[in-house]
Amino acid sequence: xxxxxxxxxxxxxxxxxxxxxxxxxxITKQVSKLLxxxxxxYPEEGKHKFVLKTPxxxxxxxxxxxxxxxxxxxxxxxxxxxxxxxxIDTPVFELKETLTGKYGEDSKLIxxxxxxxxxxxxxxYDLTDFDIAGHYDIMIPDAECLKIxxxxxxxxxxxxxxxxxxxRRILDGMFAVCGVPDIKFRTICSTxxxxxxxxxxxxxxxxxxxxxxxxxxxDHIGGYVRLHxxxxxxxxxxxxxxxxxxxxxxEGLEEVKQLFKYLDIFGISDQISFDLSLARGLDYxxxxxxxxxxxxxPNDHVEESLGVGSVAGGGRYDxxxxxxDPKGRKVPCVGVSIGIERVFSIMEQKMEASEEKIRxxxxxxxxxxxxxxxxxxxxxxxxxxxxxxxxxxxxxxxxPKLLNQLQYCEETGIPLVAILGEQELKDGVVKLRDVVTxxxxxxxxxxxxxxIKRRTHIL
Amino acid sequence: xxxxxxxxxxxxxxxxxxxxxxxxxxITKQVSKLLxxxxxxYPEEGKHKFVLKTPxxxxxxxxxxxxxxxxxxxxxxxxxxxxxxxxIDTPVFELKETLTGKYGEDSKLIxxxxxxxxxxxxxxYDLTDFDIAGHYDIMIPDAECLKIxxxxxxxxxxxxxxxxxxxRRILDGMFAVCGVPDIKFRTICSTxxxxxxxxxxxxxxxxxxxxxxxxxxxDHIGGYVRLHxxxxxxxxxxxxxxxxxxxxxxEGLEEVKQLFKYLDIFGISDQISFDLSLARGLDYxxxxxxxxxxxxxPNDHVEESLGVGSVAGGGRYDxxxxxxDPKGRKVPCVGVSIGIERVFSIMEQKMEASEEKIRxxxxxxxxxxxxxxxxxxxxxxxxxxxxxxxxxxxxxxxxPKLLNQLQYCEETGIPLVAILGEQELKDGVVKLRDVVTxxxxxxxxxxxxxxIKRRTHIL
Numbered sequence: 001x002x003x004x005x006x007x008x009x010x011x012x013x014x015x016x017x018x019x020x021x022x023x024x025x026x027i028t029k030q031v032s033k034l035l036x037x038x039x040x041x042y043p044e045e046g047k048h049k050f051v052l053k054t055p056x057x058x059x060x061x062x063x064x065x066x067x068x069x070x071x072x073x074x075x076x077x078x079x080x081x082x083x084x085x086x087x088i089d090t091p092v093f094e095l096k097e098t099l100t101g102k103y104g105e106d107s108k109l110i111x112x113x114x115x116x117x118x119x120x121x122x123x124x125y126d127l128t129d130f131d132i133a134g135h136y137d138i139m140i141p142d143a144e145c146l147k148i149x150x151x152x153x154x155x156x157x158x159x160x161x162x163x164x165x166x167x168r169r170i171l172d173g174m175f176a177v178c179g180v181p182d183i184k185f186r187t188i189c190s191t192x193x194x195x196x197x198x199x200x201x202x203x204x205x206x207x208x209x210x211x212x213x214x215x216x217x218x219d220h221i222g223g224y225v226r227l228h229x230x231x232x233x234x235x236x237x238x239x240x241x242x243x244x245x246x247x248x249x250x251e252g253l254e255e256v257k258q259l260f261k262y263l264d265i266f267g268i269s270d271q272i273s274f275d276l277s278l279a280r281g282l283d284y285x286x287x288x289x290x291x292x293x294x295x296x297x298p299n300d301h302v303e304e305s306l307g308v309g310s311v312a313g314g315g316r317y318d319x320x321x322x323x324x325d326p327k328g329r330k331v332p333c334v335g336v337s338i339g340i341e342r343v344f345s346i347m348e349q350k351m352e353a354s355e356e357k358i359r360x361x362x363x364x365x366x367x368x369x370x371x372x373x374x375x376x377x378x379x380x381x382x383x384x385x386x387x388x389x390x391x392x393x394x395x396x397x398x399x400p401k402l403l404n405q406l407q408y409c410e411e412t413g414i415p416l417v418a419i420l421g422e423q424e425l426k427d428g429v430v431k432l433r434d435v436v437t438x439x440x441x442x443x444x445x446x447x448x449x450x451x452i453k454r455r456t457h458i459l
Numbered sequence: 460x461x462x463x464x465x466x467x468x469x470x471x472x473x474x475x476x477x478x479x480x481x482x483x484x485x486i487t488k489q490v491s492k493l494l495x496x497x498x499x500x501y502p503e504e505g506k507h508k509f510v511l512k513t514p515x516x517x518x519x520x521x522x523x524x525x526x527x528x529x530x531x532x533x534x535x536x537x538x539x540x541x542x543x544x545x546x547i548d549t550p551v552f553e554l555k556e557t558l559t560g561k562y563g564e565d566s567k568l569i570x571x572x573x574x575x576x577x578x579x580x581x582x583x584y585d586l587t588d589f590d591i592a593g594h595y596d597i598m599i600p601d602a603e604c605l606k607i608x609x610x611x612x613x614x615x616x617x618x619x620x621x622x623x624x625x626x627r628r629i630l631d632g633m634f635a636v637c638g639v640p641d642i643k644f645r646t647i648c649s650t651x652x653x654x655x656x657x658x659x660x661x662x663x664x665x666x667x668x669x670x671x672x673x674x675x676x677x678d679h680i681g682g683y684v685r686l687h688x689x690x691x692x693x694x695x696x697x698x699x700x701x702x703x704x705x706x707x708x709x710e711g712l713e714e715v716k717q718l719f720k721y722l723d724i725f726g727i728s729d730q731i732s733f734d735l736s737l738a739r740g741l742d743y744x745x746x747x748x749x750x751x752x753x754x755x756x757p758n759d760h761v762e763e764s765l766g767v768g769s770v771a772g773g774g775r776y777d778x779x780x781x782x783x784d785p786k787g788r789k790v791p792c793v794g795v796s797i798g799i800e801r802v803f804s805i806m807e808q809k810m811e812a813s814e815e816k817i818r819x820x821x822x823x824x825x826x827x828x829x830x831x832x833x834x835x836x837x838x839x840x841x842x843x844x845x846x847x848x849x850x851x852x853x854x855x856x857x858x859p860k861l862l863n864q865l866q867y868c869e870e871t872g873i874p875l876v877a878i879l880g881e882q883e884l885k886d887g888v889v890k891l892r893d894v895v896t897x898x899x900x901x902x903x904x905x906x907x908x909x910x911i912k913r914r915t916h917i918l
Contacts, residue, residue: 012641020706063545070546082845084822084852086522087529136855140834144855151845172478182471182478248478265835266842363543375599376724383725386541386610393543396595396603 010034063360068347075155076338080130083148129314131335139255142288142316143262145336149292149312150268152338158346160295161311162271164228166278167256168285168315170237173249174276177242178220180213186283187211192225193279196293200226228275231260252287259288280315287316288334294346311339311346359413364391364456366414368405370421370431375399377420381430385418388449392418409435415456418448469493522819527806534614535797539589542607588773590794598714601747601775602721604795608751608771609727611797617805619754620770621730623687625737626715627744627774629696632708633735636701637679639672645742646670651684652738655752659685687734690719711746718747739774746775747793753805770798770805818872823850823915825873827864829880829890834858836879840889844877847908851877868894874915877907 014030130148132141146163153161171192175185191206198206200222207218227233234257243249256274263269280289292312314336351358367382369375375398385392393414395405402419409417419431419440429442432451443451473489589607591600605622612620630651634644650665657665659681666677686692693716702708715733722728739748751771773795810817826841828834834857844851852873854864861878868876878890878899888901891910902910 008642015644016641066546081821082848082850084820084850086819087525132855134855137834137857140838140853140855140857143838147842147845176478182475183467185474261835262838265838360545361543362540375596376720379599379602379721379724383606386606389541391541391543394599396591396593396599398596398599 007034007037010037064358065348067358067360068351069344072156072340072344072347076152076340079148079152079155082151083130083144085130129335129337131333133331133333135332139259139262139288142334143259143266145314145334146259146263146272146290147266147268149290149314149336149338150266150271153292153311156343156347158294158311158343158350161292162273162295163290163292163312164273164275164278165256165259165288165290166275167252167288169248169252169287170243170256170276171279173243173246173252174221174224177246177249178224179217180221184211184213188213188221189279190281192221192277193281195225195277225277228273228277230269230272230274231257231264233274234260256288280313284317284319285315286318289313289315290336309342311342312336313339357413361393361412361414362391363393363412363414365393365416365418365452366405366409367392367394368402368417368419369400370402370419372399374420374425377425381418381420385449385452390449390452406433406435416452418452466493466496469496523817524807526817526819527810528803531615531799531803531806535611535799538607538611538614541610542589542603544589588794588796590792592790592792594791598718598721598747601793602718602725604773604793605718605722605731605749606725606727608749608773608795608797609725609730612751612770615802615806617753617770617802617809620751621732621754622749622751622771623732623734623737624715624718624747624749625734626711626747628707628711628746629702629715629735630738632702632705632711633680633683636705636708637683638676639680643670643672647672647680648738651680651736654684654736684736687732687736689728689731689733690716690723692733693719715747739772743776743778744774745777748772748774749795768801770801771795772798816872820852820871820873821850822852822871822873824852824875824877824911825864825868826851826853827861827876827878828859829861829878831858833879836884840877840879844908844911849908849911865892865894875911877911 010030011034014027014034017027017030130145132144134141146165149163171189172185175188180188188207188211191203191211194206195203204215204218204222207213207221208215227237234253237243238250238253238257243253260269260272260274263272278289278291280291290313291310293310314334316332316334318330318332365385367378367385369378378394382392382394395408406417408414415435417433417435419433421431424431424442427442428445430445430448431440432443432448433440434455469489470493473486473493476486476489589604591603593600605624608622630648631644634647639647647666647670650662650670653665654662663674663677663681666672666680667674686696693712696702697709697712697716702712719728719731719733722731737748737750739750749772750769752769773793775791775793777789777791824844826837826844828837837853841851841853854867865876867873874894876892876894878892880890883890883901886901887904889904889907890899891902891907892899893914
């Protein structure tokens, strides 16, 4: 405690010196002494004192990245709203049990909070989901979810994509008719899911070698999971001697057929592939499942388009919401979630590679002056523009040089400059300059807002 | 492990029964058995099994609340953008030392995360801040911050407000000339800050009784801190025999005088009060400080408007950013932060009290049918509308009744219904119905999008 008292006294000394406007040398000396005393008392703190870093696995977003991020979020949000979405928000942390209930095995991905007095809390993730909950006619909401994925991927303009579709019931039925023991459904499912990255031979080896499946069963599965196509494949499988005997598979196929009819009506079935190898990891899906992948641009060296990873996915999970109902009532649900971080990374790379300059503000006009002593006139004009809803800036200097003001516009992408000078003030006008063309026109003060709005169609 | 094996077998049984479409009774029986086994094995989990609640101190936001929340956020964001703001984003959790460095004594308010492998992490808060950083001419950015607070509070329409302004240098200078010992500046400061809730007599008692200040010093302070006003008060204090002898106070007063000139130009000085009792808690302020309070509507019983609490605040903090610079370089900063939760609560109460119906979606039109068997036609039309950027919905039923479709619009506030029937399809038109007036007009399919856009000016 004597140490703390000494520390407090030293802090008071520093404060007094600052108040008394003591010499910078003297202040710096006493501040250094204070910091030394602090780091001696709190060695842990002292060690990191001047390091500002973010936690592992996280990042700060600078304004340029945020501009891209906002663009991505706007596209997604606008699409969700176009489809009548309501927004809900949940606390950034949840009871741990709520999250692990939903995410099941993936709970390693969850950050836990320290005990806050009896509650075990974790950070939630998955913020860009769209879900349709309720008892509705078959595959209508499911088709809308796929339409949404399609609209978003088109709007983002991040390249060609393909949406793979399957159904958990078809998968389960297929495993059953192939002779996979019930207990191995899940593990074989996860092996099948690797077909997008591994050759069939390797997948088979894993099934037989690691998972202990009979080779003929693996081959039987192989005959199915390498199939992908559209309506005609579904028709073919509905006639399949074995699958047609399995009630679950039959039900799944009938409904996926219905789904493809709706996708046809929506005009998007060309980019949708019924793919028997799509399995998706999460346990809670009960019906249709889907996953959107980006395709690399085909070039001379690569004959076929290669998948470069999933950017969206989802499916039907009719059992999950009931988990939290005291009476166990189930609420049928179908949802889609966008891989926002992945999309953002792709957009960021694309924007960096392109020539396009990314603006980080939406400022429409800089209020500038050509002569000195016009700060108050600039303040008056910029204030009028703000009050009229115009996005406007001034430089925070009393007498900025005109050249600096014009340079600022070029650097930040502000398209217009409203220049004030003695003559303009006398004439009741403003010189409006187009930053790119450098054209200047005198505009009457009363018509300035209208003219700026006319020239800039920024959101 | 034997228990786990048994559990896995029971889970397989349930899965198999479901696959085989066994009787619901049988499935329910086996599911119950499974749940019993689980809760016996994991008694802690079982206890909370069917409770879905949020952590203490947090809340979920339902769609109606989210609609209000989005409105508030939009007003604030639009204002920030109007003033040329760039957006940055930081991870939802930070190194604990980064946060405690900023928030100082208030670290009790911080949620810590469990150790994630050596890093001490905490959740950050304070998301709606606007800051201007850089070396600029005196009080220009500070004036803009106050203009921003003023614009936001006007736009939110949450009642009359007052923005109190003071300066840390004036406060410190005042304490010095009154004879407060350096060591007691902080504690006396926090007592002064209570003048908005306590009578002067009680504040004085605290200073003298609890904080051990001489009564004559307290009275001297009392002579100052009960002063509030505008430019003329500042002029008066600049002439004050004692304050004018204190360099710090003199500097602060000169600059606040400059600030008020700018506020006059912005036309907002009527709602700004120079108030010597405003102290604000946080240590890191170095210059101007401000706080916006809402005023209760005066009525017959209350003679004067009473403050109902702070909704925004901020100030200049020239030392803080240097804390994280390895070379200790300081970056002058002035900022404002909006009390978003408080604003949101007030808006929520106001909206609930008013007759106004709060829409939770932005849907412009419901695509409906008057007869059965028109699902595919509805899907086709709604898809065309989505592709044209119209916010549209359908009911997810094959053959919904027209009455139900109209009722849905009334409940959710959708203003238009596009009705399809055999006749309309034959004629190549859609019957467009105004939900409120019930007027119906046939619109040519090709002109539908344009007509919907014309009639709905929803964002």
